[in-house]
Amino acid sequence: MISLTVNGKTVQLSATPDTPLLWALRDELGYTGTKFGCGIAACGSCVVHVDGKPARACVTKIESVAGKQVTTIEAMDSNRIGQALQAAWIRNDVPQCGYCQSGQIMSAAALLARNPRPSDTDIDESMRRNLCRCGTYNQIRAAIKDAAATLSA
Amino acid sequence: MSTNAFTTRRDFLKGSAATTGALVIGFTLPVSSRFARAAAAATSGAGFAPNAFLRIAPDGQVTVICGLSEMGQGVHMGIASLVAEELDADWKSVKLEQAPVDMAYNNPLFGMQATGGSTAIRGHYEPMRKAGAAAREMLVAAAAGKWGVDAAACRTQDGRVMGPDGKSAGYGELVAAASKLPVPQNPSLKDPKDFRILGKGLTRIDTPAKVNGSAGFGIDVKLPGLLTAVMAHAPVPGAKVVSVDDAAAKAIPSVRLVVRIPQGVAVLADGYWPALKGRDALVVKWDDGALGSLSSAGISKLLTDATTKPGAVARNEGDVSVAVAKTIEAVYEAPYLAHACMEPMNCTAWVRAGEAEVWAPTQGPGPHQGIVAQLTGLPPEKVQVHTTYLGGGFGRRFAPDFITASTLLSKAAGVPVKLVYTREDDMRAWFYRPASVARFTAGLDAAGNPVSFTARVASPALSIAAGFATELPKGIDEAAVEGIADMLYAFPNLRVEYARAEPGIPPWFWRSVGHSQNVFFIEAFIDEVAAAAGRDPVEFRRSLLARQPRLRGVLDLAAQKAGWGSPLPQGVHRGVAITNCFGSFVAQVAEVSMDATGKPRVHRVVAAVDCGRTVNPDVIHRQVEGAIVYGLSAALHGKITFRNGRVEQSNFNDYPMLRMEEMPKVDVHIVPSTEAPGGIGEPGLPPATPAVINAIFAATGKRVRTLPI
Numbered sequence: 001m002i003s004l005t006v007n008g009k010t011v012q013l014s015a016t017p018d019t020p021l022l023w024a025l026r027d028e029l030g031y032t033g034t035k036f037g038c039g040i041a042a043c044g045s046c047v048v049h050v051d052g053k054p055a056r057a058c059v060t061k062i063e064s065v066a067g068k069q070v071t072t073i074e075a076m077d078s079n080r081i082g083q084a085l086q087a088a089w090i091r092n093d094v095p096q097c098g099y100c101q102s103g104q105i106m107s108a109a110a111l112l113a114r115n116p117r118p119s120d121t122d123i124d125e126s127m128r129r130n131l132c133r134c135g136t137y138n139q140i141r142a143a144i145k146d147a148a149a150t151l152s153a
Numbered sequence: 154m155s156t157n158a159f160t161t162r163r164d165f166l167k168g169s170a171a172t173t174g175a176l177v178i179g180f181t182l183p184v185s186s187r188f189a190r191a192a193a194a195a196t197s198g199a200g201f202a203p204n205a206f207l208r209i210a211p212d213g214q215v216t217v218i219c220g221l222s223e224m225g226q227g228v229h230m231g232i233a234s235l236v237a238e239e240l241d242a243d244w245k246s247v248k249l250e251q252a253p254v255d256m257a258y259n260n261p262l263f264g265m266q267a268t269g270g271s272t273a274i275r276g277h278y279e280p281m282r283k284a285g286a287a288a289r290e291m292l293v294a295a296a297a298g299k300w301g302v303d304a305a306a307c308r309t310q311d312g313r314v315m316g317p318d319g320k321s322a323g324y325g326e327l328v329a330a331a332s333k334l335p336v337p338q339n340p341s342l343k344d345p346k347d348f349r350i351l352g353k354g355l356t357r358i359d360t361p362a363k364v365n366g367s368a369g370f371g372i373d374v375k376l377p378g379l380l381t382a383v384m385a386h387a388p389v390p391g392a393k394v395v396s397v398d399d400a401a402a403k404a405i406p407s408v409r410l411v412v413r414i415p416q417g418v419a420v421l422a423d424g425y426w427p428a429l430k431g432r433d434a435l436v437v438k439w440d441d442g443a444l445g446s447l448s449s450a451g452i453s454k455l456l457t458d459a460t461t462k463p464g465a466v467a468r469n470e471g472d473v474s475v476a477v478a479k480t481i482e483a484v485y486e487a488p489y490l491a492h493a494c495m496e497p498m499n500c501t502a503w504v505r506a507g508e509a510e511v512w513a514p515t516q517g518p519g520p521h522q523g524i525v526a527q528l529t530g531l532p533p534e535k536v537q538v539h540t541t542y543l544g545g546g547f548g549r550r551f552a553p554d555f556i557t558a559s560t561l562l563s564k565a566a567g568v569p570v571k572l573v574y575t576r577e578d579d580m581r582a583w584f585y586r587p588a589s590v591a592r593f594t595a596g597l598d599a600a601g602n603p604v605s606f607t608a609r610v611a612s613p614a615l616s617i618a619a620g621f622a623t624e625l626p627k628g629i630d631e632a633a634v635e636g637i638a639d640m641l642y643a644f645p646n647l648r649v650e651y652a653r654a655e656p657g658i659p660p661w662f663w664r665s666v667g668h669s670q671n672v673f674f675i676e677a678f679i680d681e682v683a684a685a686a687g688r689d690p691v692e693f694r695r696s697l698l699a700r701q702p703r704l705r706g707v708l709d710l711a712a713q714k715a716g717w718g719s720p721l722p723q724g725v726h727r728g729v730a731i732t733n734c735f736g737s738f739v740a741q742v743a744e745v746s747m748d749a750t751g752k753p754r755v756h757r758v759v760a761a762v763d764c765g766r767t768v769n770p771d772v773i774h775r776q777v778e779g780a781i782v783y784g785l786s787a788a789l790h791g792k793i794t795f796r797n798g799r800v801e802q803s804n805f806n807d808y809p810m811l812r813m814e815e816m817p818k819v820d821v822h823i824v825p826s827t828e829a830p831g832g833i834g835e836p837g838l839p840p841a842t843p844a845v846i847n848a849i850f851a852a853t854g855k856r857v858r859t860l861p862i
Binding site (some may be wrong): 019020023032034038043072085089094095111125137138 | 224226227271280284356357360361362363364365366367368369370372373375381391406423424425426427493494495496499542545546547573575578589624775778779780781782783786804806810811812814816817819855
């Protein structure tokens, strides 16, 4: 059994140690907000935070996160940056299909945590590995700036 | 406001005598229920349900019931807005519920319950307004009766009826009385000048659930005893399994079953990861069949050769053999393209004794119900289809492959089965936008005026592949020539031919369908003709559109908003392209520069759109912008190629799409209009590619005639 903390709760996982965190979250723990897009860390739909840093859950084996703190989209309404981003996402009406947006918000939260006022170049650099097939990139950019502004207000 | 995509309303179809049309050729798509009870919605609990599209609870909660699939295009918002506008609902009390399959929810433009073809608003603009208006009239009549006043003395606002002398009642208080009244068949509709919701820009009804992980997509479905299936899919269309060694797969903990179905060999396990490991441990020997040596070079040759021989005549005006002073010729080619929806194809099926349920991100719950019925031998009314949110659709989720396979797997296993395609499975599962080649000839007179135009298009027949037709009327596949055969440019002598060519790869509907390649072809070629005539690309197009005010209107607006003809920064060049499709008109001007390696950089796209009356301008902006991104991804990066019958691409690493840092600024300008609504999910796509290509010509003098650039 591998033990870790997910959204503040300690959990024991019965999945094999090579199981990607994505599938442990989704299939064993029921946190389905974290999405499967590619399985090879190429799209960003599965971004979660491990000890506060963004990680691609589809290529993160659970044995590598034993004892660590994992945060998913389901807990983003319980921290200041997450709240600001979710509110900005709603104000800017960002999502279309919405499938990639959990990962987008998780990547954006990691960006704002280390860079409270990101430039366009900073946003490009942090968000370029999060794909959106609906084409919401300009709205994502606007919402990140909007959230940054509310956080520094 | 919330949407519960998992609402189960088992009783909905009770009593609705439902049968299905016969089918069974290839992917023939049967219609769903032949009979429907519009008022069946009333079966769902207490409240007032004058028709199948809304329900008002005694507490005033308004539930709009939508049979269309929400795949990002904003259809839930659109349908809810149409009903709420005429109902004069309090928008804050409106929630949306996904409908089950019932003929009441058939798309009027399709005759079946399906979402696509940019039909949602076109098909439902009046019916949904009438649904809301009928309910409003009944609520007013109920209030007037209660107060003993004339209904004409009452008005409605924000979910309340207001009468004389300060009388007022919330809709919820009136539901019992309203339910006893006859449903007006022709309720009067608002004058558009009185709209409070339509044409405004309210936040989408599905947004809150999509920012906190709670929106339910197909891949998120959970059921007791559910097994997850990952399948070894046929590597080549038509390939057959020769042998399977599943010993290693079955040795993996949590792997429960290995099931063979005609589509492949599936490993069923407790969760995706063991199912994937099991699938990867299978040793499957395939007989590739007839297409085992198919290559992209061969496909290209087949299509190109087809354009050298006469085809079926799609349009013929005047005489294209008329003498000309100057001839311009060009051959264009477009590759196969995958949809690459962010949510990989998946479906959960549960086939039980005497009934079946599927939970699917589907664009065609109606026809898919019929398919499940056929596969299980059940009558359609014993098959429930729960349409979840769709993580992208773009046409792909109208295809039945994931429905069929999951149904067969559940039938064989006797338990609920969620079939999930890996990204590689999804990328390699065919149903692609077909490859196509177009050969053009245009003739100019001595003064440079356009005299003749000939196009011959070679492409597979989508209508046959989709089962919509078994033979082509007059030899023409509409999708193969749309955008060219119906172009609005006035050439005195004009001929368009279709040369059917079938490489054997299953083609499918891809956002904007035939226009996606044909508008690239024709708008790039028209630019060539303009250059040969020594004319400005905008002025030349205008001169051929004298009798097309709406198309010329968007061209003028885009040119004006882009500052066509005004100076640009050093190295930045403009290109223009236009389209009329799905009942709308779009023009785009792209601003492009070339980097040191010769790659284009798209800085800005200015779009002008005439889609008639608007429901939600914000949604229109986003759909046009999203369509531009989808088009640019294809133009800059997209191709599916074949070697030995196998797809060479696998995932987002080798089938890239536009990323944040490549995203241009997009300005969308909507033409104010009182025309009937046009479609909006697709029309923004076709001009993006040729506008960029024409800008590349302006920058380099080189014509791009094959994609990706």
